[in-house]
Every structure is written in structure tokens, then in C-alpha cells.
Amino acid sequence: MKIEKLVKELSEILAEITASEDVINSLTQKVHPDYKASAKNLIRYLILRSYDLRKYHNSLSDLGVSSLRSGEGYVYSDLSNVIRNLNLIKGTPFELYSDVESIGYTESRKLLKKHSYRLFSKTKKEKFTEIMVTLPDEAAENRSLLKKMVKAGMQIARINLGKGDPDLWKKMVKLIREVSDETGKRIKIYMDLAGPKIRTSPIEIIDSNGEKKNAIAIKKGDHIILAKSNGRELDPVDKQEELPYKTVKIGVTLEELIDDAKIGDAVYFDDGTIQAKVIAKQTDDLELVIHESYKSKIGSLKGINVPNTRLSLPALTEKDKQNLAFVCANADIVGYSFVRTGSDVKKLYQELDKYEAQELGVVFKIETRDAFENLPDIILEGMRRNKIGIMIARGDLAVEVGFERISEVQNQILWICEAAHIPVIWATQVLENLAKKGIPTRAEISDAALSVKAECVMLNKGPKIILAIKVLKNILKRMQKHSFKKKNELRPLHVAQGYIRKTFSESEAKVMPH
Template sequence: MVTTRDRTLLEGVRQEVRGLREVLDSAEDLWSARIGEVDEQHADNAVNLVHRWALRQYDLGGLWARLATLGLSSLGRREAPVRAGLEAIERAAGALAGNPAARDAFAYAGFVPGPDPVRYNASALLGPEPYGRAVRIMVTLPSEAATDPAVVRALAARGMDLARIDCAHDDPGAWARMAENVRRANPACRIVMDLAGPDPRTGPLAGGPRVVKVRPHRDAAGHVIAPAECTLTADESPVPPAIPVPGDWLARRRAGEVIELRDGRDARRELVITAAGAGKALVSLEKTAYLTTGTILRVPGEVPVPVGSLPAVEQFLRLRRDDLLLLTRDRVPAPVPPRGTARIGCTVPEVLAHVRAGDTVRLDAGRISGVVEDAGVGRIAVRITATGSGGGTLRAGNDIHLPDTPIPVRAPTATDLEHLAFAQEHADLVALSFVHGPEDVDELHAALERLMDRRLGVLVQIGTAQACERLAGILLAAMRRPVTGVLVDSGGLAVECGDERLAEAQEEILWLAGAAQLPMIWARQALGPAPPRAECVLLDEGPHVVEALDTLDGILRRMADRRGRKNALLRRLRSWQAGQPGP
């Protein structure tokens, strides 16, 4: 029997839900231009995305609790049609209250089981689900994949479903060879060209001394347990610790000979040849030696010869808390000072003109953090606020993150647009890195239209704070292409948003992408806790990538029958509230 108190509660729920339905109408009006631009196959999902965005502007925890008390829907399913869910709740509440009209109209429209649109979209974008697991694996190809087909065959044999070519490294010739090796290893494996985007990094540092340090192996007490070894070679550009020497002199060397020298510290040393032949000689020594360009090598009875040109030792800046670092617009190799203020250039100098005093700067994947003390002409002064224990090391090519700064340089860059023609010929998908707003996605689509391309799938990478703030607009822009998806760079988000907000940002991306029925690729930390919903995970290159791929494949297969979506308490979404919540 329905009591008066129950009817009051039910009527309150009906009125609250009716108000939320009006919010949906207003949201459709707000986003009407973007909704009208999406591909027809995404039309309903675009509207549902906007509805979910509108609903999540409010804290629905109280309503959730009342619905749970009444045994009605909690609204907590990410992919459920929002409007149909609200209408069903309103009708159910009316029916429970004894309203004849509501009881007659009660239906579960919008909840009829059918094909999973996310799985359909994922198959179109990423290829069919692999046998035995629903989640695909994308692997970033190392540079060796261009010259060693066996590397690609090993990855394909262990479960690589998509091969990612990072356009921030190597060159088009190497990319073409990588793509060819992938096609030969597994024609079904899809190829992703990841455009570099506007990726600010530290500029070059002045080269260090041209020296190779060779030292014996010692135990914990400092005793020599094995002599030092290095190779003398006729190659003029060897990889250290190989030492270049004149070829005709090297051809006369024999095992057992002793080579005398004075190293870079003027210390006497002896190299004993243990093996020789084929343009190389293996030598050993009992004491540490510093061999420099021009070090004179002597063999009794022969004319002394110099060591050839050695590469300069890679330099780095040692930074500690409270140090001052100057980030400059020039790209001249910066000197490494023994002490005092350090400086280093920025590879995208335009961004520095928009940095303000008080902005946060994070370097080297967030290992070094600082705050801008002064934003002057041509440079910014950063006071270091956090490093690892013992200080941080900043090298050339380390990433620069400016989470508080509006980035003026858009993605795709001019270089990215040049690479699109290559992607059109060799790839199945193109990924756009460092997306900051829907305008970036619009520019990529315009470039693809100029190429008259409707074949390439498109991935938009979410890895910046600004992308989180404008996520709804970015996703709607992405849905202009029939085959599209989202790549979540959790590593970049951790640096941009901070570890304390990473989980919140990721959850909110899951909500909106799920409402849009877009497939998701989870990048970084692939072997960590599994994301609540991902159709693909990205495994980065590394020295043990084959073993990691084997492990990940096994994990995903064992978890295949446990994968599902969880409900949430529907607190207000916040990641994009600090920026532009509208189109």
C-alpha cells in the first residue's frame, strides 16, 4: 500500500526528473551547431553525449539515493540513453504513486537489449576483437622495427593487434619500412600514425668532453673482480665504448700485444689485446682510464697513432629545490654551469610568450616542478619547487608541461599536416596528439577533406588539462568522422593535472566517451590497474616490450569474462568547469 509519505516522495522525484529533462532541452539548444555537424551514424550518440554532459553539471547524489530507496534506476550506467532513462523513471514513479495515466504510459523504451554500439564502433576503428579477449593491444614500434623485421614478427606473434608509429621520432623512410614489416608480419594488424603535435621540449645543451670512461668491475668493497674491456675499431663513428683508431694500424694488431698510453688525466695505462681480427680488437685493462679524442696509443717498434673523434658526452642540468632555471626562446646549445642559474631553450618558443608569473611548470614527465617567478621578453624564470631525492636531472629533449598556460600553438602543426599524406598511403588510423580544443580536431578534419580522405580512422588524444576542460566539444568535433575514437594519455594527464586529480579526470573522460559510444584506447600504465572501460590498451616501447606484451596478453585473456561497467554515484563533474563548458 502506497502511503501519503510515499506519494510525496514519488511526486518529488517526478518533479526533479522533469526539471532535468528541461535541462536536456537547453543543452541540445546550446550544442545544436556541433550536433548538426556530426556524422549521421553518430547523431543519436552525439545527443546522448550532450545530455550526459548537461546532467553531470549537477550533483545528483541526493536523487540517486532517493531512487535507490524506491528501487528505481540509479542513472549510473554510463552508456544508457539519458533521456529515455529519465522518462522511464518519471513514468515508473507515477505508476508507483497510482497515477493511471503514468501507469498506462509506463514503458522501458530505450533499454531494449541490442547490439553494443561501442563494440561495433571499436571493430570499425580497431579491427575485429582478437580471439580469446575483447581488449586489443596497441604497441609503439621501436626504431629497430625499421631495420629488423624479426622485432616486428616477435610482437605480432605475441598478440600485437595495432602497431603505433610515433612521428615524433625517426623519419618517413624509417616509418615506411616499419609499415612494410608490419604488413609482412601480420596483414590484419592495423597501423596507427601518431602525429607529434605541438610538443614543447627542452632544447639542446652544449656538448661535454669527447671522452670514453673505461673502468673495471669491482665488488662492494672496491676490489677489482673483472678487468675493464672495450673494443678498438676502424669504424669512424662507433657507438661508445668502442674506440676509433686508424684501420691500417689496427690491421697489424695481434692478441697478447700491449698498448701504452697516457689518458685524459695524464695517468699511465696499458691496454692488453685479448682478441683481434675483422677490423676490431678487444682490449682489457686493470685500472680505470679516460680515453679522449687524440689520446696517443703506442706499440713498441711502431709509430704512435691517435684515437679518432669520439662523440661528446651527453650533458645534463642538475636541479635542486629553490634553484632558478631560465627557459629561453633561443635554441642555441646552452652551457652547463658548475653552479648558479641554469638555462635551457624550448623547442616550441611561441608558448613562452603566453606564460604568466605564478604559472606551474612541470619538466621531465613531472619529475621536476617549478613556479614561474618572472615572465620576461625571450625567457621565463622558473623557481624549482620539487625534484626527486637528491635533485633532478634535466636533459635535452625532456618534455615541458605548462598546465596553467593557454597554449597558442594548435595541433596539428604544419609538420603534422605534411605527414598526413604519408599516413594516408601507409596507415589505417591517424592519432592527433596534444589536442587542446575542438578547433584542433576541426583543423585535422579539414586537412583530411582536402586530401579527399574518408578512409582513415581518427584518434583524438586526451592528455592535457585544457583538453579535459573542453572535452565535450572535442568529442563532438571528433564525431564528424564516421570512424573515430579516444586515446587517453594517462601519463600526460598525471603531469598536467597532478596525481591527486588523475583518477577524477580519467573517470570523467570515461563518462563522456561512454555516453558518446566511442571506443577508448588507454595509454601508459597498461600493466597497472585495469581501466573501467577500454577497447584497447597502448603499450609503449622499451627494452622488455616483448615480454611485457606477452604478460599483458595473458592478463587480458584471464580477465575477459570479468570485464564490465560499474555504476557511480553521479557527483558533479569538475574537470571541464574551469575552462569553457560550452561549445
């Protein structure tokens, strides 16, 4: 593309951003002062990304100026500098709009660091990505295990309020505080609200040998009756010898699903390993047909995802509200599960205000299609407080948006959060095989390396969790020398130095930078 056309088209984009300043100021009016510049940059980024910028990248790179590929955190100054440099190349003057407040690259990094330090209560000495670990039940009493986790590199202890009970959680908190004092390391406590997680009801059947089972055999083509259990025990299997398929009956923990689902809606069980579709609907149940199954059994309390169904469920359940008193008294950070809209954020903040919990960090878990599509609203509403973050809950999110799209979607979440200078937690199945079996897969090592783009990485529990923490810490330490967000950090490469020493003569090598 010719330089004249580049200047013309990019100037038009800059003019639109500039003309939107009144709207931007209005949209960010109620944002916390610490996030004002970040909120404005986020909206400018969204305006910029409403254009197809691909046609400019290569032409800008050829001219030796920013290609607009990695300026998420400083949109206005990046675009302005590109246009100014293009005009300098042309030999024509360019004046920046003086009344537009903007931030540059260095300031954008400072803001992200400041917001990360505040959310995770970090000191300036702690430069590396935080490591969060989900606590197993035994961490309530096993002091030795907890100490080993801390010494291995755990900085944030995650307590899942969707499991266990207040007595267990209290024991965990008490032991974390004691171990933190004993080791001299400040361990932050993160608590996940359970939210309206939809699961299969408990299953208990007696097999032909008289043994109790909590799973039912299924296969592709079988039918499932998903029913409102209302506390009743359901007969799990209806024998239909004359049909080529069998029908199993299973209860659901949140009965609103039955009311809200429509014929044709997708229903996924157990992280998408069993995929079905609604083919009939009654008042108290749905009939599904399994069109894909990667497992031979469907079990008790397995997660259910309905990506096409608009659920009339509150993100904040009554149980969550009851647990908030405990959270506000004991946690450093709360995770808001299944948040879908900016309105959901308001509702949580209203509840937190009752406890005057202004110092509590809040992390919004992006785990549904709605949450992803409403991410800008969630962030801007969240910015009314100054200790916030985003978790990419990749398990549920992958089922919701599709496994083919999850890589694209998680990158978009990272970009939007970078534009807002908001810390990100990279979660779900990180080094899962290593934590469970002690042997990592190549794919999960690559995934862990990518997690350096986030400000915190979450590991789940497992028998080999100490090893997993150590490996993750080592990977993050190495990768942070090579990259920051989308930008590569060019430290000296040993392979390059070795080649130079080997190939060039000693006199020539002396002039080479080492």
C-alpha cells in the same frame, strides 16, 4: 527521500532535457548520420550531469529501480524508466514523450561496439579489448621480434612520428604488412602526429673529467633560465659562488612558450618530476625557481608542461601537415596530439580532405587541461566523420591536471565517451615496469585491470615487451568476464561454487544453480 519528491525532481530534469530537443537537434545537425543518436545522447548526458544526482542514488536503490549511476549510454530511456517505475510503485500513470527519439541499454552497447569495430577494423570474432604497442626502432628490421609481438597479442602497431624519420617509418610499415600476411593476422597501423610538443633543447656539456654529458645537476631551490636558443649553443651553467643556489641555462624547442608564459605560471619538466615557477621574464628568456625536484638532473629533450599557460601554438604544426601525406597513404588510424578545441579538429579535417582520406580513423589525444575541458566540443566536431576515438594520454594529462586529480579525470573522460558511444584508448605507463624490467608492480597490475573499461589499451616499448603483451592479454581476457564499463558482469564465481558445495548437503546443493 520520499517517492513523491523523487518523482517531482526527476521529472523536472527530464522536462529540461525534453525542452532542449530543438537545441540538441541544432547542435547535432552536421554530425555524421552514424553518430546522430550518439551525439544527442551525449548532450542529454551533459544536461543530466549538470545536476547533483548524489541525493537520489540511495533512495532509488532502496526502491529497487535504477539509481542513475551507470546509464551513460542511454540517458533519456534510463531516466524515463526510473520515473515510470516510481509512478508504478505509487500507482499513478506515466506517459513518455512520444516525439523524443531515444535508445535503450542494448542499443547503446550495439552502437559502441559498432563504432569500435569500425575504428579498429575488427571482425565480430574479435570480442576482446584491442592491444596497441609502440614499435621500437628495431621493429623496422627485426622480423622475428615483430612476429613474436603479433603472436603474443599485439593487434595495433603504433608508430610515433615524433621520433625517427620517413625512411625508418617506411621500413616499419613494410615489415608490418609482410608479418601481417605471414601470420594471417590483420595488424592495424596507428601513427601519432608529433604535435607541438615542448621539450628542453639538446644539452651537451663537458665535465671536469673531460667527458660529454647531456644532463645538468639540479636541486630544489636552484634557478633555471629557460631561453630562446634560436639555434645557438647556450652556456648551460652560470657559476654564482656567492649565492646559495646555482642558475642553469637551458634552451626550449618551441620558443612561443617564452612569449606566452607569465610570472607565477607553473613549468614542469620530465613528466612533472621537476617542478618550477616563473619568477621573472625577459624578451628572450624566463627565470624559474625549482620548488620541487624528484630527480637530481635535468636532461636533453625532456618534456615541458605549462598547465596554467595559454599557448598560442597550433595543434597541427607545419611538420605534421607535411607528414599527413605519408600517414594517409600508409596508416589505418592517425593520432592527433595536443588537440585542445573543436576548432583544432576542424583544421585537421580540412587537411585530411585534401587527401580524400575518408577511411582514415582519427583518434583525439586528450593530454592537456584545455582538451579535457573542451572534450564535448572536440567529440561533437569529431563526429563529422564516422571513424573516431579518444585516447586518454595519462602522462601529460596527469602533469596538466595534477596527479591527485588524474584518477577522477580519466573516469570522467570514460563516462563522457561512453555517453557518446566512442571507443577509448587507455594509454601511458601501462605495465611499464614489466615491459622494462620483466617484473610488474602491484599498482600497475591493478591499473591494467582497470583498463578493461576502455576499448583499446596501449603498451609502450621495452626489453620485456613480449611478456608485457602476454600478461595484458591475459588480464583483459579475465576482467572482461567481470565487467563492462561501469557495470559488473556477474559470471559464476568459483569461490561461491566451492563454498556452496562444501557447506550445503548434497541434496540441498542439487537445487543450487551451477
